[in-house]
Amino acid sequence: MNITGLIRKEFGRIKSDKRTLILLFFIPFILILIFGLTTGGGPTAFFNAAIISRDEISCKGDFSSDSDEYDQIFISIVENNCSAFGLYKSFNSTNELEYNYSIEACKELLKNELIDVFIVLPANFSESVKNEVDPVLIYYVDGSDLNAVNSIEVAIQEPIALFRIETDLLTNFTTMAPYMEFDVPFWESQILNYAIPILLSMIIIGTTMNLTSLSIVAEGPLPRMLLTPAAKNEVIASKLIAYSVIMVLQSTEIFVMTAFFGLYCLGSLFDFYLSLIVIGFCGISMGLFISAISTTEQAANQLYIMMFIIITLFSGQFISLAPEIRPIIYFLPLSHATPLITEITLKGFSINLKYVLSLGLISLIFISLAYIAYRFKKVEV
């Protein structure tokens, strides 16, 4: 028995299935293209801002003459120096009454979409800056626009960075992300790079699962093939090998595309590439399992959609799960795939073996289940 013949056959079948191949290579291309083109190299949008300063301390008396009122410097930067922000209006609210009035006015501006964000500088702003105690910078955004929330969260770093340069101070700001050192710099393709971990994980798992989900159930002559000396384990192995080769090609395409559109990877590019392959293999295993247990193509398609929804929704990436069902996260590939990529690209860590092993274990479980299901599947000609 010659497994290479079976492998050649699988390649032939893959080659002839133009629809799936287009899906496999076209979807990543289009999605990365869209993300790449829309994000460019800097902040993703321009935001109108209002600033309420509660800064009560007059620097002139208490601090050295070269230290101006820092709130005014910050306001000036937002007004004149930022590429991501423009100043719509500023309020000086040193007492409670004025502050309440300003808040209400800003809420109204936000509600009417005249501004995208309003920033509050606290009463001790200048004092904190001068004393190099982390100043608090509070900002309010329209929570109904999730994209704006994310974008502003990133863009707010620009005035902060400019403020530091202007004042020549190393003051920290509490508005920054908890892991600010792992953020994508604002001059990079931010949306693409923030999206990459979840985007690539979903693309790869989704498309590779789709690739193999019909590989057994839709192969008409397969039962007949079992009336040759070909064994069932060889059939599964040949599929796994052939589809893995295709998956590696897809990973290469994704790697090249993301690099072209501004992949920001603090860690090793090889680790990043390897992660894509590990994730893809997991998708292939799951697809094989779907195909092995399905009795019709329709059933396989339905199961594919169902599984994809489950692994997406319950991955913990989109919705927070109740504590009692949180353990389910550990059995889903997306839960390991996303942090695996995040750690490499944004945190600069080397490939995390914990996630690789988890994905490998999930793959192994699905391959074993696929083999068992196929082994005991009633196949008659």
Next chain:
Amino acid sequence: MSSYNAVKIMVDVQNLNVAFGNKKIIHDVSFSVKKGEIIGMFGISGAGKTTIIRVLTCQIEKKNWTGNVKVSDLTPAKKKNHSKILANIGYVPQLETLNLYFDFKPMVNVDVFASNYGMNKKEAKEIARSLFTILDIPEDTWDKSLKKMSGGEKKRVSMALGLIHRPEILFLDEPTTGVDASKRYDILSYLKKLNRQLNTTMFIITHDLEAALICDKVAILREGKLLEFEVPQKLILSLPSEGLVVRFIIEGLNNDKINIIKKFVSVQKIIRVGNEMLEVLMNNFEESLPKLIQYMMEKGIKINSMSRDVATFRRYFQLRIQEEEEKEKILM
């Protein structure tokens, strides 16, 4: 048959019983097949034809059957024999979609199947060329897409694939199903041609009773029981008057008239064929026929035309099944 001299038993089935759970499918079936014989497996749906073939092709687990079965001297009862048996048999399923990769060219299909038998490409192509030639598959189609081939050509490619590894035994499931009437005989002729040239033992599972024309022996099955396993000609000769049949076209044929004819002493079997046609088998054909005609005229049965013939296997099959049904009714 090309090789009556060959005595090698290719398939030996003794006391085969198959049951799935409490449902018994095959009841004590025994037969043996010599090398080079073509065996026709006949029976209405549910007779058990496919089940027997599935036992022979290692598709049914041993826990579901009992008896002594040998295929090429190996028993499918032992799992370790399966790959050896499968290497020695070919299978042509009813539908080409179950045997051919339509996206591939015929020669690529050959490569796929041949590789499963450990054959090298060159050897497989040589065998394929000779098989395609025997089967009159036009050479210009060998490297074209299978999708562009006609139904008959696909069927022949499917048959060639079943023989690509030169098996000793070839199983064919309904080889003439889905083929139009004019091509059915072509398919049967090709099978006979292959059998003659390659001396391959063949099992044909079919509802097409015309297939008996090329069979060395026929197996008639009903409800899991083997009613006959014999040379078709012998079965026909076992009919009254060695299968001589008189065919009447009777005006206003009805059950009353049939019952009148049945009462004639020499009449053994009557088969109604269509609205006004009747076929009658009787003892002492030559002597009885004139008497029967006179009897019918006396009874006022108007004969529009009459002819004599020899019964076909189709008639034998019908009569044999009828006989079994009648026996069953009596027992009930």
